[in-house]
Amino acid sequence: MQQPIVIVGGGLAAGSAAKTLRQEGYDGPLTIIAAERREPYLRPPLSKEFLKGQEKEADLLVNPSGWYEKNDVDLRLGERAAQIIPGAHMLRLESEALVPYSKLLLATGAQPRALDVPGAQLEGVHSLRRLEDSLALREELAGGGRRVVIVGSGWIGLEVAAAAREYGNEVTVLGRHASVLRQLEGPLAEVFRRALESEGVQFRLPAHPVEFVAAADRECVAGTVLNTGERIGADLVLVAVGVEPDTALAEEARLRLRDGILTDASLRTSAEDIFAAGDVASSLQPRTGDHVRSEHWSNALNGGKVAAKAILGADAQLDIAPYFYTDQAGLSMEYSGFGQLVRGAHLVLRGRIDTPEAAKEGFVALWVRDGAVVGGMNVNTPRQQKAIKALIASRAPVDEARLRDPAVPLPELAGV
Numbered sequence: 001m002q003q004p005i006v007i008v009g010g011g012l013a014a015g016s017a018a019k020t021l022r023q024e025g026y027d028g029p030l031t032i033i034a035a036e037r038r039e040p041y042l043r044p045p046l047s048k049e050f051l052k053g054q055e056k057e058a059d060l061l062v063n064p065s066g067w068y069e070k071n072d073v074d075l076r077l078g079e080r081a082a083q084i085i086p087g088a089h090m091l092r093l094e095s096e097a098l099v100p101y102s103k104l105l106l107a108t109g110a111q112p113r114a115l116d117v118p119g120a121q122l123e124g125v126h127s128l129r130r131l132e133d134s135l136a137l138r139e140e141l142a143g144g145g146r147r148v149v150i151v152g153s154g155w156i157g158l159e160v161a162a163a164a165r166e167y168g169n170e171v172t173v174l175g176r177h178a179s180v181l182r183q184l185e186g187p188l189a190e191v192f193r194r195a196l197e198s199e200g201v202q203f204r205l206p207a208h209p210v211e212f213v214a215a216a217d218r219e220c221v222a223g224t225v226l227n228t229g230e231r232i233g234a235d236l237v238l239v240a241v242g243v244e245p246d247t248a249l250a251e252e253a254r255l256r257l258r259d260g261i262l263t264d265a266s267l268r269t270s271a272e273d274i275f276a277a278g279d280v281a282s283s284l285q286p287r288t289g290d291h292v293r294s295e296h297w298s299n300a301l302n303g304g305k306v307a308a309k310a311i312l313g314a315d316a317q318l319d320i321a322p323y324f325y326t327d328q329a330g331l332s333m334e335y336s337g338f339g340q341l342v343r344g345a346h347l348v349l350r351g352r353i354d355t356p357e358a359a360k361e362g363f364v365a366l367w368v369r370d371g372a373v374v375g376g377m378n379v380n381t382p383r384q385q386k387a388i389k390a391l392i393a394s395r396a397p398v399d400e401a402r403l404r405d406p407a408v409p410l411p412e413l414a415g416v
Contacts, residue, residue: 084271
């Protein structure tokens with residue numbers, strides 16, 4: 001009998017790993033331990049399409065309904081792993097049940113950061129990580145007419161701000177920095193801010209809450225007091241200030257940690273026969289030599305595949321440039337790139353971004369380091385991303401004059 005493989009997690013990394021294991025010919029015992037009472041599902045749509053009612057719950061599933069049963073996967077929903085016993089190759093659940101493993105994949109994801117301010121536990125103060133969180137937000141936003149405060153000016157915060165405005169709510173975004181989307185260059189971040197402002201979203205930057213104020217007649221949020229002294233009325237607050245990798249199991253088992261579970265490029269951890277993938281893994285990037293933890297869906301998708309192949313003994317490495325997308329305020333963006341190489345790289349623009357109308361017509365931004373493209377994004381020009389990915393993967397020298405010229409097709413430069 002083949003030795004059992006166990007996966008802990010209920011997201012994209014877990015679901016893609018299980019699928020890859022079966023596709024690669026592993027037909028032995030395969031178990032998924034998932035704390036939520038739902039089959040593994042995608043999280044990016046929770047702040048976008050699903051929140052806006054454009055997708056159904058079935059659209060979020062990593063694998064189609066019935067796939068796990070059909071492929072003889074023991075899917076244990078609503079169960080939590082409590083302890084790894086590496087020496088015994090055993091996993092203990094909160095129910096005290098013991099689950100043996102020959103190989104273990106940790107795909108435990110991340111948890112939203114909380115705010116340590118008075119009133120943070122009031123009714124109406126939300127976070128967004130689970131499907132239930134998105135359902136609760138949608139129910140409160142869908143009727144319109146609410147005063148919504150978003151704490152956090154990153155991708156999640158801005159996506160929810162855009163959705164809340166589409167539903168007809170009054171929206172204010174708070175952030176600790178003078179600009180939004182600190183991952184982007186200043187002018188590119190301003191493209192998104194201006195687009196949201198043109199839709200009626202208001203910004204208070206830099207500003208952060210020091211207290212959430214309760215309504216006079218019940219324990220629900222009615223406003224927030226800012227560090228500037230300003231008080232803003234609020235019927236609903238979303239706290240979107242990032243996440244922390246869920247490393248409790250790994251920490252107790254004394255796996256090496258550094259902003260997540262440290263792994264090599266094949267997603268092996270410091271413990272024999274234990275792997276990690278998705279938001280929780282800080283994996284070695286073959287191209288840069290750095291350990292990087294990525295919270296984007298392509299990392300979970302490809303990480304699950306790589307971990308599965310490595311578990312089966314294949315020489316697989318996670319060496320694909322991270323990718324993510326966003327849709328908000330008339331801007332549909334795709335991004336590919338190595339963040340540590342993009343920082344400080346030379347920005348090359350194809351198209352205009354000086355006004356919201358010009359940006360919505362579409363543009364491409366490319367980052368060049370040492371003569372090669374290390375990152376790129378398209379806005380409202382989706383057919384360009386394949387060429388952008390090819391340019392990044394090729395590491396080939398580029399002619400910046402031709403790269404900047406919209407008349408020169410990107411596929412021609414990328415050789416695709």
